Structures are given as structure tokens and as C-alpha cells.
Amino acid sequence: MEASRVLNSLISGTVGPVMILVTIIIMIWYAGAVYLNSSFLIDRYEKNNIEWTFSQLASDSWSMERPVLPSPHQIAKELKKTIWDKKITSPRSLVFHSRVTLSSAMVGFVMGAFLGIVLSIGIVYVSALDRTLMPWIIASQTIPILAIAPMIVVVLGSMGVIGLIPKAIISTYLCFFPVVVGMVKGLRSPNIILVDLMRSYSGSKAQVFWKLRLPASLPYLFASLKVAIALSVVGAIVAELPAGAQGGLGARLLSGSYYGQTSLIWAALITASVISATLVTIVGRMERFVNNRMGLQI
Amino acid sequence: MNDSSSIKSADSSIIDISNLCLTFETQTEPVHALSDINMKVNSGDFVSLIGPSGCGKTTLLRVIADLEKPTSGTISVEGKSPNQARLDRSYGYVFQTPALLPWRNIEANIHLPLEMSGYSKDEQKSLSNQYLSLVGLSGFEKKYPWQLSGGMQQRVSIARALSFDPDMLLMDEPFGALDEITRDRLNEELLRLWEQTQKTVVFVTHSIPEAVFLSNKIIVMSARPGKIIDVIETNFPKDRTFDIRESPEFLEVSQLVREGLKEGHSDGS
Amino acid sequence: MNFLAIIRSRPLSGLLCLIFSIASFISLQLNEINDYALNPFIVIIIAIVSVIFFIIRQQGLFLLSICFVALFSGAWSVLNLIHSFDKGVVMGLDAWFLVSALWFLTWNNLVQLSALKTKNKLIELSLTIIIPVLFGAWIFFLWEVITIGMSVHQVLLPSPSLIWQVFDGAGATLFADFYQTFVRSAIPGFIMGSGAGFLVAIAADKIPFLRRGLIPIGNFFSCIPIIGMAPIMIMWFGFDWQSKAAVVAIMTFFPMMVNTLSGLNETDRIDRDLLHTYASSYWRELFSLRLPNAMPFILNALKINTTLAMIGAIVSEFFGTPIVGMGFRISAEVGRMNIDMVWATIAIAALTGSMFYGVFALLERKLTFWHPSMRKS
Numbered sequence: 001m002e003a004s005r006v007l008n009s010l011i012s013g014t015v016g017p018v019m020i021l022v023t024i025i026i027m028i029w030y031a032g033a034v035y036l037n038s039s040f041l042i043d044r045y046e047k048n049n050i051e052w053t054f055s056q057l058a059s060d061s062w063s064m065e066r067p068v069l070p071s072p073h074q075i076a077k078e079l080k081k082t083i084w085d086k087k088i089t090s091p092r093s094l095v096f097h098s099r100v101t102l103s104s105a106m107v108g109f110v111m112g113a114f115l116g117i118v119l120s121i122g123i124v125y126v127s128a129l130d131r132t133l134m135p136w137i138i139a140s141q142t143i144p145i146l147a148i149a150p151m152i153v154v155v156l157g158s159m160g161v162i163g164l165i166p167k168a169i170i171s172t173y174l175c176f177f178p179v180v181v182g183m184v185k186g187l188r189s190p191n192i193i194l195v196d197l198m199r200s201y202s203g204s205k206a207q208v209f210w211k212l213r214l215p216a217s218l219p220y221l222f223a224s225l226k227v228a229i230a231l232s233v234v235g236a237i238v239a240e241l242p243a244g245a246q247g248g249l250g251a252r253l254l255s256g257s258y259y260g261q262t263s264l265i266w267a268a269l270i271t272a273s274v275i276s277a278t279l280v281t282i283v284g285r286m287e288r289f290v291n292n293r294m295g296l297q298i
Numbered sequence: 299m300n301d302s303s304s305i306k307s308a309d310s311s312i313i314d315i316s317n318l319c320l321t322f323e324t325q326t327e328p329v330h331a332l333s334d335i336n337m338k339v340n341s342g343d344f345v346s347l348i349g350p351s352g353c354g355k356t357t358l359l360r361v362i363a364d365l366e367k368p369t370s371g372t373i374s375v376e377g378k379s380p381n382q383a384r385l386d387r388s389y390g391y392v393f394q395t396p397a398l399l400p401w402r403n404i405e406a407n408i409h410l411p412l413e414m415s416g417y418s419k420d421e422q423k424s425l426s427n428q429y430l431s432l433v434g435l436s437g438f439e440k441k442y443p444w445q446l447s448g449g450m451q452q453r454v455s456i457a458r459a460l461s462f463d464p465d466m467l468l469m470d471e472p473f474g475a476l477d478e479i480t481r482d483r484l485n486e487e488l489l490r491l492w493e494q495t496q497k498t499v500v501f502v503t504h505s506i507p508e509a510v511f512l513s514n515k516i517i518v519m520s521a522r523p524g525k526i527i528d529v530i531e532t533n534f535p536k537d538r539t540f541d542i543r544e545s546p547e548f549l550e551v552s553q554l555v556r557e558g559l560k561e562g563h564s565d566g567s
Numbered sequence: 568m569n570f571l572a573i574i575r576s577r578p579l580s581g582l583l584c585l586i587f588s589i590a591s592f593i594s595l596q597l598n599e600i601n602d603y604a605l606n607p608f609i610v611i612i613i614a615i616v617s618v619i620f621f622i623i624r625q626q627g628l629f630l631l632s633i634c635f636v637a638l639f640s641g642a643w644s645v646l647n648l649i650h651s652f653d654k655g656v657v658m659g660l661d662a663w664f665l666v667s668a669l670w671f672l673t674w675n676n677l678v679q680l681s682a683l684k685t686k687n688k689l690i691e692l693s694l695t696i697i698i699p700v701l702f703g704a705w706i707f708f709l710w711e712v713i714t715i716g717m718s719v720h721q722v723l724l725p726s727p728s729l730i731w732q733v734f735d736g737a738g739a740t741l742f743a744d745f746y747q748t749f750v751r752s753a754i755p756g757f758i759m760g761s762g763a764g765f766l767v768a769i770a771a772d773k774i775p776f777l778r779r780g781l782i783p784i785g786n787f788f789s790c791i792p793i794i795g796m797a798p799i800m801i802m803w804f805g806f807d808w809q810s811k812a813a814v815v816a817i818m819t820f821f822p823m824m825v826n827t828l829s830g831l832n833e834t835d836r837i838d839r840d841l842l843h844t845y846a847s848s849y850w851r852e853l854f855s856l857r858l859p860n861a862m863p864f865i866l867n868a869l870k871i872n873t874t875l876a877m878i879g880a881i882v883s884e885f886f887g888t889p890i891v892g893m894g895f896r897i898s899a900e901v902g903r904m905n906i907d908m909v910w911a912t913i914a915i916a917a918l919t920g921s922m923f924y925g926v927f928a929l930l931e932r933k934l935t936f937w938h939p940s941m942r943k944s
Contacts, residue, residue: 142923146915
């Protein structure tokens, strides 16, 4: 009876299933580490004529220097080493690299959001802009924009613009599309009755904007900002890939891939994921707050 | 035909409910949706369930259709459990909204239950033609639901419920969302269909004229807890038209129903 | 005062066009020694057209087509002029004035076309195509004029005509890149990722335990930079297309899973009740009701995935690849400062990306014609 209650609480709700699935993933991870690292280890055993058992193989493959797949605790160790043990200013510290990536992502996000909002207001109020720009903005979403990231970095670099700005420009570029599309939808979302109501009060264009269209667009804006902020991190990381980037999680990923330092790659990847997920959560919280204020239940 | 119908009416009830209760468990307190319901529906009857909103008339219909499970009491449909009756496809259910699948055209929507009962393609085709013409929608086979008016959509939904020739038609405020003019026309059509097909109909409504005009038995319900407070039988000719709405009998029955509802209301509050 | 009022009520772009074309004409007369000069005749035509446009407020289709002819001849003469330049020559003031005049004429044209009200569906449709195309053509024209007219160094920004020449010379290379990146990496990854996402969603829908666990995990993965998996995948699957397909598969998996799951949950209570009264089985309900209902969500995921597949395939090539592929081409040619080749590759990527997307947009229109968002008009 008691056991079935425990089982029930494990599989109902969300926390239980998530925990169980994550545990399963970690178990598969350890098994995968043995599987992927085994061929190298077995080769070595046979070369050195060492008798080996399965348990030895497992423990060796979970503590290799340069494993094909590092085990979770090795990544945790690497994370601890590069986040706590190194000085923040050291180029081997992940905090240092995160700061580099985060700052360009944030600058890009703010610029992209601003550009997107301004452009969407233009599109909503000037019909010529709507008909000329909007099709291009929608079409451009189908284009792999990230492909031009290295070119922007290198070309701007050849003009003497280096450091944060080229990376921020790529993030800006990625961010502004979803913001324009969402914001245009939002500014147009008030239904015709409300617009007519404002007209019956003979409200000016500015009044209709501030009192009706802008508030109505906020839920849409925050939904797009959530997409945009995740994109801004991706943009900053990809912008760090072209050779010569000094810092940032992207550069870290690249150097890990050059030197075969898998745990370094995983540590950088996990840091990037945590940053990204945190940012999305923050915007999500803001979105929920705004939606509550607007009387929407999401 | 005549023979079978006389046997049917001689037959005992098609729906038999006794001491039925249904309680919904909610977070705050249990809601007694139905309490101590006793009713019988005879084969070939047109029974209306009428009452204020929240009186459980829809819930009662859903219990008959095995869409809700009663908490206590017994219910038999065609002498079987509601679940078995559902598995045997004994009834066609017409919802408040047409509930037509937008990606299927009118014809394919009517084919839906037929596909599930394993009719052949040719049978499906001929049955959909037959029932579409019965509801006066021949020629609309290839249209999509959203290209039709609300009244037409509800007629398709009735044709769909009839298409596999069930013994019963369960209707949950089918005309509630329509304007009064359309509703009147569909009422007359429904009466004609009932007469032609000899089906047993259980009909949920909150309109007194609709209930009185359509049914030969009106079950008046009251809210909180939902219970039956009166059963009124009417005796209008089967081929009645809207003219009877002016007749003194009609007004008399309407008055009875209204008083029943009022009584239930004062009881409840 | 009256004169001012008249000016106010007229389109400003017509006036600006007139002023700039007159300025162009004057500067043309002043620089007689210049070898590279515009045809003054064209300048006069543009000036006359702008006067017409300034005076006539309501411009019909006839006037607008005259405007088109003037625009094309103006643009043509400017293009002829800059293509006759020797290296290092900078375009003169007269031509810049003319380009400005042409811009205002175009803008006037765009505004007028946008304001055009017509009941004819064919005209309406062609307008929705012509207006953005006109604008796009202008961007290319301006790009060409600025890069050649100001003799911008081609490392910075090559002119469209220069990029076009790359297709002639390096067509085979570009095709090989396209084949490696799109056909061998993006498409298999797209199929694997979307397919797996779909199947997992179906399984999760059947098993509530899986669903409750997978939705938060899927949401988490949808906001992390999965592209960072590329170096790991390269380590596992080698440098060739397999590792890129794996990245694409991971990237496309989660949008498909999350969208399909929410699509499957989207059915109306009443529709489920209807199927319940028919005593329908789980699979019957899935195929007759819930999957068709989830179709808009699934196609939306497929559309998102087309873009993700292109990005995944190209960007993971930045981490290492055999010497072929669009991503490799971009990063390698950027290093050698062959920017025209980079632009040509980007043009192909853009074209492939939008066609890939277009296929699914058409499919969406075909399959979910019944959805309210598609029904309009």
C-alpha cells in the first residue's frame, strides 16, 4: 500500500517523471561512455598485454584523460575547476569566457529588440513600409542567417572594428526578426471594436498607440523576446568561431575541438546552456508578470 | 412497419434509470450534479429534459451516453449497461455545437461513424446521400463545414447521428446557438424526421416552447442538486405544425412547465 | 501663402525628385571635362516625370507605368555609366544626384502602389508581388551603384555583378558544396530528427508518464545553443557529413516533439466525446481526429526545422569538415579574403533555405486548408 503511494507520487506530477528521465539519461550516459571509450582502451590493454575485466574497463573509461565521451562526473570536475578554482580574470576561467559571450549577447539583444520595435511601429503605421519591407523580413527568416556570421566578423575586423561590436551585430541581426514579426502582430492585435471605441472618443494617433496598441502588443513582444534572447546567445557563440577570437564560449568550444579536450567542450556547452536557459527563464518570468498585469492567463 | 412499431411501444422502456446519483469531486466541495433520478423512456418517445442552466440535464444525457459515470444507482439502456450500448452504437449523439471535423467535407464527416462501424465504401456513399437528402442538404456533399451556415452545420450533424441507423437520438441543446427563425424551422424538420424514422429521442433544452412543441413527455428538472421535479405528458398529433402554438392546449402545457420550473426554482433557493 | 498650401498637399517625394534631377542636370552642365557623363536627355525625362507626379495627386495605373519606364531608363543609364568606369574611378556628383532623384521617384511609386485600392484579385496579387520586388531590385541597384560608384574595396563588399561572375567561374565547386551540405547533411538530418521527434511525441502522448517528463526537458533543450554539440558530434561521427547530419537531427528533434505534443493536446472536448460515442479505439481516434488536428502544429515544426537544418549543417562545418561544403567554403574563403565567393555561397544558401521552406509552406497550404488561419480570402 505504502509502496504504491510512493510509486504514484513518482509518476504523477512533473517533478517525478523529469527526475526519473534525467536519471535514465545519466545512466545511459555512463553506459555510452564505456561503449564509446572502450575501443581505445581495449587496444591499449592488448598492446600492453594486460588482462582486463569489465569492471576495470568501466572504471578506466570513466577516468580517461581524453575520452571520446567524458562521464558526467568528469565534466562536473572540469566545471568546478574552471569556474571556482581559476581566477575570474584568467583566460582559463569559464566565468571569464561567459562574461565575454554574455556581454556581446546582451548588447546585441538590446539593440535588436530596439531596432525591431522601431521597425515594427514603422511597418504598422506606414503602409508603404508594410508592403515593401514585411515580405522581405518574412522571407529572410527562411535564410540561414548565421552563415554570414564569420564574414561579418572578418570584414568588420578588416575595417578595424573588433571586439564586442561585431559579435553584438550578429546577435542584433538574429534578434530583430522575431521581434519585428511578433510586435507587428501585437500592434495589430486590438480588435476592431476597441479601435472604433478609441475613434468614438476621437483619440489621436498617439493616444491610440499609447493607450491601446502598445499595451495590447506587450504579450506578443515578450513572447518574441523569449525567442530572441536565446538566439542572441547562439549568435554570440557562433560569432566567436572565426579564428582569432580571443575569448568567449564559442572560442572555448573551438579550442576544445582542436585539442580533443572533450570535457572542456562539454563544460563550455553546459555553461552556455545554463546561461541561455537562465536568460530565457528571466524573460519568461517577465512575460508572466506582464501577462498577469494584462489579465491574460497563460 | 406498423406492426413493428406497435411491438416497440408494447415493449417496456428503452431507457430505465432508478435512484441515480452523480457527484463531482472538486477541490473545494463535492458538487451534487444529479440526485435520486428516476425515469423511464419508452421506445418511440420524444422526451425533453428542461430546466435552468446547471440543473444537470446535460449531465443526465451524458450519463445515458456513457460519457459520465454515475456515482450510484442503476441505469440500463436497451436493457444493457450504457457502456455496452455505446459499444453497440445504439445511439447517435448531437452536441451543442455541430462538432464537424473541418478537414473533412460534409460527405466525409457523415462517413466518419460509418467507417468505424465497418460499412463498405458504397454503403457509406449511399447512406450519406440518403441522410443528406433527408435533412435537405443534397448537393452540399463536397462542401466543407466552414463553408456552411450554423443551421446547415447542425443539420449535417443530425444527419451524421442518424446515418448508422441507431435506435436512439440523444440531443444536447442542438439548436441553442442558432437564431430563433432557424431554430423554428429546424424544430419542424426534427419533428418530421422523428415521425419518419420512428427513433426514440432524448432532447435537452432550456426553451419552453421548444420542449412543448417537440415532445410527448417533458421532464422538468431543478438545480442544486439536480433532480426531477415533474413529468408532463402531452398529446399533440404527430404531424403537428407550428400552428398548434396558438392552441389553448399548447398554452396550457406551457403554463404547466413554467409552473414546474418556478416551483423547482423556489425549492432550490 | 496659397502657394505654400499647395506644396503641402502634394507628395513631397515628387518635389524632392524634381530638385535632385535639376541639381543633376546643373552639375552635368558644369563638369564638361568629365569623360564619364550621364545622358542629359534621361535627366530631363526624369525631371519632367517628377513634375507630373508632383502636380497630379491621384496617380492611376497609366501614370505609374510611365513612371516605371522613366525609372528603368534612369537606372539603366546609371548602370551603363558605372560599368564603363575604369578601376578606381569614383562616380560624379551628377550621377549621385540622379540616383537620389530616382530613389524619391521609386519611393513615390511604392507609396502610390501601396495606396492603390482595387477589387480585381489579379491586380491585387500582382501588387503584393511587384511592391516588394521593386524594393528588392532597388536595394540591389543601390548596392551595385555604391560599391562601384564609390569604388568600395571588394573585400568589404563586392558588387552584385562581381558575385554573379563567381557563379560562372566556380559553378562546379558551388554545386559540390551544395550537394555536401544540403543533400548529404541537412536532408538526412532533417528527416531523422523530425521523424524521431514525431515518433517520440506519439509515444509520449500514449504514455502520460513520458509526456510529463519530456515536455520540461524539451522546453529546456529548445532554449539552449544546440549548435555547440557540433564539435562533440564530429568527435563521434567523424569529419564527414555524418556528424553534420547528427547535429541537424538533434536540432530538429525538439521543435518537432514539442509541437506535435501540443498539437495532439489541442483537440476539443466535444470532438473527443463524439468519437467516444462511436466507441472508437485509441488508434482510430489518433488517426481520425487528433493527428489531423495536430497537422498545423506539425507543419509549423517542419517549417521551423527547414531553417534549423540549414543553419545546423552550415555552422557545424565551421568546426571542421572535409574540404567541401557551404560552411567550409564560407570559413575558408573568408580566411583568404575571397569575399565574392563567400557572398555567392551565401546567395545559394539563402536560395536553398527559402526553397526548402517554401516546399513546406506549400504543403501546409495543401494539407491544412481547413484551418482558420489558412481560410481567409
